[in-house]
Amino acid sequence: MQQSRHWYLGPLASFDTETTGVDVESDRIVSAALVLQPAPGAAPRTTTWLADPGVPIPDAARAVHGIGDEHARAHGRPPRTVVAEIARALADQARTGVPLVVMNAPYDLTLLDRELRRHRGCSLTESLDGTELLVLDPRVLDKHVDRYRRGRRTLTDLCAHYGVVLDGAHDASADATAALELVRTLGTRNPQRLGRMSPAELHLRQAVWHAAQAQGLQNWFDRTGTPERVDFSWPLRPARCGCGRRLEPEHRCELAA
Template sequence: MSTWRPEPLALFDTPAWSQVVGVFDLETTGIDVTEDRIVTAHVGLLDSSGTVIRARDWIADPGIEIPTGATAVHGITTARARAEGRPAGEVIAEVAGALRALFAAGIPVVAYNAPYDFSLLKYESLRHGIPPIVDPSPVIDPLVVDKTFDRYRKGKRTLDVVAAHYAVLLEGAHDASADAIAAGRVAQAIAQRFADVLPPTADELHTRQISWARAQAASLTEYFISIGRLDPDDELDGSWPIR
């Protein structure tokens, strides 16, 4: 695996929270956080240079057919998941345990579009009788932070596009490991670029992201209503980092 090393800062020290970060990503059977299932997962740890210092990957048998559209994204077929995957309940318990250990150690966990991964993990936990993580903290969501500090940049905000913007190499997009590691390195790149204005602690950044995400959802709701994509009485859910 290639090593990404951030460029040194000229004027400002990076926030302390960026020195060691946990990373988390799921690949799933679909995009409905309440109904879809985990197929693969990654939880890891990056040091200040973005080097992987701890990593664990899982493949689960989700117990349902994996739609061909989902397989086209992450490459895992139903047959492979049944042959190589472990029981979903075991995987979910271990993923949740790995995340709890990071939070208990005070290590922030980076998750790109965090409400998707943490919400889906919560509903999977409930489905399998596993105590869910209902208040993950501290979490760093590069999507929310990037939108806040570079609000008017044109173009998509998918992980591959944002990684390229911050000169982070993303090899094998839509692989849980590749996406998690790239998201962590994007968070560290953002910490460098906006070191002078970012909150100095992970807890403060977590709290600020709650309001930033809510404001971003409200702004997007207004735009979607204006172009007829949403009815005037509808609104996007801005809950963060879990729904």
């Protein structure tokens, strides 16, 4: 009974990517990791992927994660294969009902969705084959429980604030592991506000919280004359064409290699 009430004491998974850049519509996955921890303090089990993205890795991206073109070509696998394996792993994870931690989920999950559309002709939702991810986003959760705290809220900043060890930032497995521990800490420190909800309820609430947080940012942009537009969608941004219409995949989703 305790585990059902306090999800942060039970099994959690965590997903992270390293990429060629920050544009989810055009950039590519270079590496990814899925970490599973059955309980607090237990040894995590990690699956990693390295892709040859098929496009040059910019110097700015290489400076962040340390993976360059030569290494990706020599050791990475075709992106078509890698994104299919990632999608299958996430689908398997979703079927277990274990929550999936994704720091800034609209970035990583949207970029994975676009890669699946690019290389497999299907969306992330379709690739989950009828299952649904129960996403826990430490960025959204932190903004909800500590709305007015000043300062940046990157993974590095949040780990420093909550005393979570981040050993080897901008490595997909290290970032995923730290994000998982960060979410456990958020639950432990906020048992009344977060711990009593089920992962399914938290998933639904985060979509609402993120929209409110995005609206606040958009209001600030509008007041300061900044032309940037904020996307309110969470945990996945819908694909759209130039006219703004939502896109659907044109082909049947096939994840077999």
